[in-house]
Amino acid sequence: MSRIYEAYSSFIARKILFLIFGSTVLIALVIFATSVGAANLSMLDVFSAIAARFFSVKTDFFKYAVVWHLRLPRVIMGVVAGAGLALSGAVMQGITRNPLVSPFTIGVSSAAAFGASVAIMIGVGFIGTGTLLIITNAFILALVCTFTVFGLARLRGTSPETLILAGIALSYFFSALTAILQFFASEEELMMMVHWTFGSLTRANWEAILIVTAVFIITLPVLMRFSWDLNAMVLADDETAKSLGVNTTFVRTVSLILSAFITATIICFTGIIGFVGLVAPHLTRFVIGGDHRFLLPASCISGAILIIAADTVGRTILPPIILPIGIVISFIGVPMFIYLLMTRKEEYWR
Amino acid sequence: MRKMWRHFGAIILITVLLATSISGCTGMQPETPSEKITPTPTPTPEVVKKVTVQDSAGRYVEVPYPVKRIVILWDNPAEELRALGAVNKIVGIDTETKKKVDDGLFPELADVPVVGSWDEPNYEKIAEVKPDVVIMLSTYGPSPDEVQKRLEPFGIAVVALDFYRVEVWDREVKTLGFMLGCEERADEYINFFKEKWSLIKERVKDIPDEERKKVYFEGGDKYKTYGGADYGCGIPGMIRAAGGIDLFPEISAYYFEVDPEEIAEKNPDVIIKGTPGGYFLDNSSKFEGLWKEIMSRLELANTTAVKNGDVYIISWDVAGGARKKFGPIFLAKILYPEKFEDLDPYAVLKEYLEKYQGLKYQGVYVYQPISQ
Numbered sequence: 045m046s047r048i049y050e051a052y053s054s055f056i057a058r059k060i061l062f063l064i065f066g067s068t069v070l071i072a073l074v075i076f077a078t079s080v081g082a083a084n085l086s087m088l089d090v091f092s093a094i095a096a097r098f099f100s101v102k103t104d105f106f107k108y109a110v111v112w113h114l115r116l117p118r119v120i121m122g123v124v125a126g127a128g129l130a131l132s133g134a135v136m137q138g139i140t141r142n143p144l145v146s147p148f149t150i151g152v153s154s155a156a157a158f159g160a161s162v163a164i165m166i167g168v169g170f171i172g173t174g175t176l177l178i179i180t181n182a183f184i185l186a187l188v189c190t191f192t193v194f195g196l197a198r199l200r201g202t203s204p205e206t207l208i209l210a211g212i213a214l215s216y217f218f219s220a221l222t223a224i225l226q227f228f229a230s231e232e233e234l235m236m237m238v239h240w241t242f243g244s245l246t247r248a249n250w251e252a253i254l255i256v257t258a259v260f261i262i263t264l265p266v267l268m269r270f271s272w273d274l275n276a277m278v279l280a281d282d283e284t285a286k287s288l289g290v291n292t293t294f295v296r297t298v299s300l301i302l303s304a305f306i307t308a309t310i311i312c313f314t315g316i317i318g319f320v321g322l323v324a325p326h327l328t329r330f331v332i333g334g335d336h337r338f339l340l341p342a343s344c345i346s347g348a349i350l351i352i353a354a355d356t357v358g359r360t361i362l363p364p365i366i367l368p369i370g371i372v373i374s375f376i377g378v379p380m381f382i383y384l385l386m387t388r389k390e391e392y393w394r
Numbered sequence: 395m396r397k398m399w400r401h402f403g404a405i406i407l408i409t410v411l412l413a414t415s416i417s418g419c420t421g422m423q424p425e426t427p428s429e430k431i432t433p434t435p436t437p438t439p440e441v442v443k444k445v446t447v448q449d450s451a452g453r454y455v456e457v458p459y460p461v462k463r464i465v466i467l468w469d470n471p472a473e474e475l476r477a478l479g480a481v482n483k484i485v486g487i488d489t490e491t492k493k494k495v496d497d498g499l500f501p502e503l504a505d506v507p508v509v510g511s512w513d514e515p516n517y518e519k520i521a522e523v524k525p526d527v528v529i530m531l532s533t534y535g536p537s538p539d540e541v542q543k544r545l546e547p548f549g550i551a552v553v554a555l556d557f558y559r560v561e562v563w564d565r566e567v568k569t570l571g572f573m574l575g576c577e578e579r580a581d582e583y584i585n586f587f588k589e590k591w592s593l594i595k596e597r598v599k600d601i602p603d604e605e606r607k608k609v610y611f612e613g614g615d616k617y618k619t620y621g622g623a624d625y626g627c628g629i630p631g632m633i634r635a636a637g638g639i640d641l642f643p644e645i646s647a648y649y650f651e652v653d654p655e656e657i658a659e660k661n662p663d664v665i666i667k668g669t670p671g672g673y674f675l676d677n678s679s680k681f682e683g684l685w686k687e688i689m690s691r692l693e694l695a696n697t698t699a700v701k702n703g704d705v706y707i708i709s710w711d712v713a714g715g716a717r718k719k720f721g722p723i724f725l726a727k728i729l730y731p732e733k734f735e736d737l738d739p740y741a742v743l744k745e746y747l748e749k750y751q752g753l754k755y756q757g758v759y760v761y762q763p764i765s766q
Binding site: 081082083084106109110113114115227228229230234235236239242244246247249359363364365366368 | 489507508509510511513514516517518519521522533534535536537540543544547548623646647648650
């Protein structure tokens with residue numbers, strides 16, 4: 045009995061170790077990312093610029109503006125966006141019991157892109173670039189898509205297959221609508237539509253960070269509370285989970301809405317950064333297993349690491365050209381993913 | 395479930411229809427150049443020597459006067475700045491311009507740092523080279539307002555000037571000349587083109603509509619052409635300035651695939667295809683190949699253009715980007731050779747390259763031959 049207990053403790057200890065190790069790597073990475081860039085600033089310059097906001101440290105305005113206006117928003121947005129997208133992916137994979145699911149497989153990104161395109165076409169003429177309109181519209185459409193997918197699936201009894209199929213169908217539907225809109229768009233509108241969907245941290249600013257962080261802080265504890273329920277739902281079918289006392293419909297509904305909520309909020313400000321939501325939870329699962337109590341926070345850390353690493357590489361590999369984050373993530377994430385896929389023998393998914 | 399789908403579909407369709415009808419309305423009333431851009435920048439009080447200009451995105455921007463340090467996010471401004479003798483004021487360039495520098499077209503900019511690409515400018519790098527203004531495109535990549543927001547804390551102004559639409563080209567050059575404090579030189583340069591354009595306008599103005607040449611202008615891809623509504627890409631405007639009729643004035647998509655049958659049906663009098671390469675070519679075999687391909691298209695065999703052999707290949711070096719200002723001159727010669735026997739587009743190009751760009755004249759620009 046005590047052997048089992050010891051084994052369990054060391055099992056848990058490994059996961060906690062991963063969390064500590066991951067956080068340390070993330071913090072180191074954030075510091076590194078903030079200190080590199082096209083402008084020639086030393087690490088000391090960066091630290092004194094950061095300190096200048098809080099204490100009366102001498103720094104020149106250029107350094108201050110580079111750090112506070114360009115670098116920090118970018119890095120912090122990367123952390124929150126990576127964490128949020130990975131969290132959303134981990135939860136969605138759990139509730140649908142399907143390793144192929146990510147926020148983007150249920151159509152959220154196509155719907156958001158369509159919402160943004162509509163706003164661009166209607167709004168461009170009379171309210172300038174209408175950023176607020178674009179973001180609001182993208183967000184509303186992302187939620188509409190989630191509710192539709194969920195509504196459709198519910199009609200058929202909330203089975204994981206229906207959710208995914210409905211999501212894929214809607215994803216195609218919204219992409220088609222966007223393509224039609226793009227055809228009727230003028231050059232200026234078309235360029236804005238294309239630019240909006242292009243995932244990038246360049247557009248990050250403090251207001252956006254505030255909104256995304258607030259949503260993340262509200263979402264994470266609720267989803268964490270569902271960890272045990274998610275564990276039960278992943279390990280067995282719905283009937284078994286129900287017999288264990290899990291209100292599967294409730295858990296699935298709330299988790300789905302919250303994951304869509306956080307994804308929509310993030311992509312409204314960053315454009316579409318795919319792959320993280322799919323891969324970060326898997327990478328984490330490979331290492332620490334599928335216990336959602338640890339999987340969720342650890343996925344957040346891996347997601348943030350992945351995005352920050354990709355963005356930093358993208359910014360520094362061919363300076364001053366900034367490589368699109370989507371490309372770099374694939375280069376970093378895919379080899380890692382395939383390595384783990386090939387070296388792990390056991391069935392990691394359950 | 396079906397019912398739900400139908401409702402959902404209906405809502406989406408209505409949204410699409412609404413969106414397209416609204417944009418259709420604006421499409422039917424294209425803004426006149428005078429609404430889009432005002433040439434008369436108004437000086438503000440002398441204190442810090444700042445002036446306000448209106449750019450091609452319709453924004454009013456306050457810039458230091460005269461502007462001394464410029465970052466460009468597209469290659470068109472590099473060419474116009476050189477024409478105004480101000481290429482040395484460029485302190486940062488984008489990757490597109492860098493390609494031209496590497497081709498040897500801008501030796502003056504060989505040591506100027508790259509500051510990112512037009513669609514993903516590196517704001518840190520831009521801030522580091524400390525320009526007074528950034529000159530960018532009004533309709534590509536991030537919007538000028540977005541770029542302005544990023545660069546505001548550094549006191550850098552963002553001005554959108556395209557230099558690729560003959561409709562507003564002179565106003566844009568005037569604005570540029572004004573910011574640089576070299577209005578006279580700008581006027582002289584503008585007149586160099588305007589006198590040619592006016593001559594063309596004068597000679598084609600009395601051609602009745604039914605006798606005007608209908609032009610199918612094809613881009614690099616087969617059966618992809620340019621819409622003439624809205625702001626556009628400059629190609630339909632070029633055709634009109636040369637006295638021709640563009641085939642799709644009602645379509646706002648700037649570059650779209652068209653049904654070949656539609657082209658056969660519209661029966662163009664002249665077919666022109668644009669292609670990259672020109673200045674660095676020493677023979678016309680590439681152009682000839684493209685020409686033969688169009689001449690051999692069965693579906694076009696019955697069009698007036700193919701029957702009369704009025705099919706031309708034109709280099710973007712005289713019909714694209716900042717060189718669209720040559721479009722009307724070359725096109726007029728192609729469309730109405732009998733009216734423009736005294737106009738030699740190549741001589742105009744030669745004078746331009748030598749006088750305003752400091753480049754020697756060379757290259758192949760049009761096939762089949764149009765001039766002496």
